[in-house]
Each structure stands twice: as C-alpha cells, then as structure tokens.
Amino acid sequence: MTPVNPFLNKLQPYPFEKLKQLFADVKPNPEFKAISLGIGEPKHPTPALIKQALTAHLDGLASYPSTMGSEALRASISQWLARRYAIPALDPATQILPVNGSREALFALAQTVITPAAAPNGLPLVICPNPFYQIYEGAAYLAGAEPYFANADPARNFSPDYKSIPADVWSRVQLLYICSPGNPTGAVLTLEDWKELFELSDRYGFVIAADECYSEIYFKAEAPLGSLQAARALGRDSYPRLITLSSLSKRSNVPGMRSGFVAGDAEIIKKFLLYRTYHGSAMSPTIQSASxxxxxxxxxxxxxxxxxxxxxxxxxxxxxxxxxxxxxDAGFYLWAKVDKLVSISDTEYAKRLYQEYNVTVLPGSYLARDAHGINPGQNRIRMALVAEVEECMEAATRIAAFTKKLASA
Structure with missing residues (x-):
C-alpha cells in the first residue's frame, strides 16, 4: 500500500469539480452562446503598465529569488498600505512578506501557526466563515486541525454570530479565517466586528488571518475598512496575532502573476518567513518588479x-x-436567493439554467457546509460579474427569462 497523508482523505472536491459533476449529463442549449458567471477569475484587461514592467525586467529570470522579496517590493507594499488605510507605514523588514498570491499564503499560514498537540480536549480548531473559500478548510485539515464553521447570518449583514460559539470551542481555536469583503457575500466587517474578534483573540490566544483580496472593488464613496486599519483605530499598534493577506489579482486584473503579500504581527511574519524558506515559495524577480x-x-x-x-x-x-x-458592500459577486418566485434547489436551478440558457452559476450549497443544523448556502447561487458589462447584462437577461419561465410553469 502506498503511504499517503491520511488528512488528504478529509478533503472534499473543489466546488468547480462538483459543478462539473452536476453538469456531466447535461447538454446546454446550442441556441445560446456560453456565458460563465461561475468562476471568480477577473476578465478585465491587464493594464499596459504592468505588462510593460514584466517585459522590461525579464533579466530577473536569470536569478534565484529571495524568499523575503526585494526591498523595493516590500517598501512599495508598505507605502500602499499606509496610503490606502491611512495608517503609519509598516516596517518593510519585519512586518511585510511578499507571497505568490493570497491563496498559497492562506494555506501555508495554517502550517506555521497551528500546533496539533497544544489543544485541550481534542484536535485544535480553525474557525471558518460559512460559506467560505475552500482553501481555509483544506489548510485546517492538512495542518492537523479541524474546521469549525461559523454560519453567516443574513440578518447581521452575513456576519457570523461569534457570541454564540461556546467557550469550550474557543479554548481549542488556534486560527480564525475571516474574509472581508467576503466571498461570496460581499459583506465588509465594521469596526465593532473587528473589536469583537480582537477581544476574542486576546482572551483565547488564536491568530486571525484576514483575507482582504477583494478590498479594492467597492461601490460606495468610502473604501472598505481593513483589519490593519481597525487594529490601529483600536490601539493595537503592533498588530498582535493579526496577519492581513492581499493580492494584485482582483485589484489589478493579474491573476496569472500570483502576486500578493502578508502583513502584520512581526513575530508571526518571522516564523512564516522561516517556513517559506523551506517551502520554496519565493516570488520571481520579474514578477516582483512588475508588482x-x-x-x-x-x-x-x-x-x-x-x-x-x-x-x-x-x-x-x-x-x-x-x-x-x-x-x-464590495467584491465582484452577487449572492442571490433563488426562491423569490420559484421553489427549487440551488443545484437544480443551476443545472436547468445551464441546460436551457447556457449560463453557468455556482450553487451556493457548494460553497458552504452543513453546520449547526443548516447549510447557509442552500437555495442561493453565486454569480461572478467578472466579464465585460455587455456579457454580464446578457447573462442577467437570460437568468430573468429563465426564472420567469419557471415561475409561470
């Protein structure tokens, strides 16, 4: 028998694999051109200045990259954070680390901060919002922990009710993932939300991983509050147990560059750098220059x-x-309930929409888990409005026609 990490057996298929299985026996209506709102991959053109910077620094391909990244890149990120969030510049040498997109850092961070043997009364826990980005769950399992799902509450602007989580659960928590603006809800945490999370972190000693990769797509005059910004406003000037993660993928339409950063608690950054030195996740010098x-x-x-x-x-x-x-509040998703006019599950809605109108949406139940008696994604769909406006409008028109047709049947 081939040896294999047993934690891999806990991983569920990725949502897009489930979608592929859902559509396996379906032939979409050939009268319509295919439109996909299923995957959150930016489709706006990559800015010319970034392309030019890439081609202007191809000599970087001839050098091994430093795991810590260049001084120029860390300084650039520090200055951006200071401008964007109106906070004092973070120390580029100790509080910032470039990463190959926020996805790999979200996963690797769990391997750095989780100590499986340290939790009382069972495995350590990683709190995840529900619905959630599935990397959080996989990171928890493969670090030897268990995910604990905090259900999004529509009545609370999709914020989980953290007060309802028992003390014996909190005592086992070593890491909490939070996404603000949220995927898929688009909800942004308030200063009071952050105050609650910071107080819980102080009480129980867990690390907060703040996934902020959608922070630059918003619809109000005021930009979304960031975790570092909230920490400073609450007097947490050294960002204890807080790691913020962000990326250029959505902000600058460069998902293929895999360029992002982590910032915050210097002690955690120091350990994360050590982990990454062995993990081999240094960013190409060419990508660093363009970043x-x-x-x-x-x-x-x-x-x-x-x-x-x-x-x-x-x-x-x-x-x-x-x-x-x-x-x-922000982000590029619409998180919609499908049962306004019709009584139909999210999976059946997605399947029939694809079959009859050749539009792909992602069933909400694929983005969540059954937890505390419900699946908070049930009867919802996620629509990624990443294509140009004309294509998204055509998709919306088809969705409206499809739903009205169902309602009148």
Missing part, C-alpha cells in the same frame, strides 16, 4: 473599480426582479 509598478499606481485601480460600479448598477436591478439579491 512594484502595480502597487505604486492607483489610476488603473480606479478605472477597474469604475467598470464594476457601472456593471453592478446595470445588472443588479434586472436580477432583483426575479431573485432575492442586493448590491453587496
């Missing part, structure tokens, strides 16, 4: 945001006629 250009420029970010504002303003009212959906 400096991206973090230093806000013009392309505003242009990108303006596209999303225009798109959501046009698409959301069309869908509101047939689905229970509203404009999110």
């Amino acid at each position: 400096v250009v991206a973090w230093d420029d806000e013009v392309h970010v505003q242009e990108n945001r303006d596209k999303y504002i225009k798109k959501f303003a046009q698409v959301t009212p069309v869908l509101q006629e047939v689905l229970d959906v509203g404009l999110p």
